[in-house]
Amino acid sequence: MNIRKAVRADLPKIKSLYFQLFEQMAHHEPNYMQKAHQDESFLQRVIAGEDQFTAFVYGEDDEVKGIAITQLQQSPPYNCFVPLKCVYLMDIVVDADMRGMGIGKALIDRVKTWAKENEADYVELSVLSKNASAAALYLHEGFEPYSLSMRLKIE
Numbered sequence: 001m002n003i004r005k006a007v008r009a010d011l012p013k014i015k016s017l018y019f020q021l022f023e024q025m026a027h028h029e030p031n032y033m034q035k036a037h038q039d040e041s042f043l044q045r046v047i048a049g050e051d052q053f054t055a056f057v058y059g060e061d062d063e064v065k066g067i068a069i070t071q072l073q074q075s076p077p078y079n080c081f082v083p084l085k086c087v088y089l090m091d092i093v094v095d096a097d098m099r100g101m102g103i104g105k106a107l108i109d110r111v112k113t114w115a116k117e118n119e120a121d122y123v124e125l126s127v128l129s130k131n132a133s134a135a136a137l138y139l140h141e142g143f144e145p146y147s148l149s150m151r152l153k154i155e
Helices: 008-028 040-048 103-117 133-142
Strands: 002-004 051-058 063-074 085-094 122-124
Touching: 002 103, 008 040, 008 051, 008 063, 008 085, 040 051, 063 103, 063 122, 085 103, 103 122, 103 133
Parallel strands: 085 122
Antiparallel strands: 002 051, 051 063, 063 085
């Protein structure tokens, strides 16, 4: 198995992995998330590298077992932010039957390398607070909590 940039032929498997991700998110946050399919036109733009997106896949040929979607970003244009370059790790998904085998770590390592290659100052991501296994992986990989989002459901 290896990690490479996604190609158009990977689209069906990427869509399947995204469904798994959205299903898991709905499990963790049923009041705010629902099972869904990712928008195919968005995925096509990501694979094409538009809007500073890059997609990495873990696997061989059509055996894609994991994906990482990233986007190069700049700090917000406000005086209080230090002007920095960021790689935002938008989504990372490992096939349910392959979790716990180091694929997530390998994808994160590739994203870190890509960030260095693109002279980014840091990598950022968001994780649902109830997704303890993902949060534990990110902490183990050197990520630190930066911001906390909070919600109040109005009944």
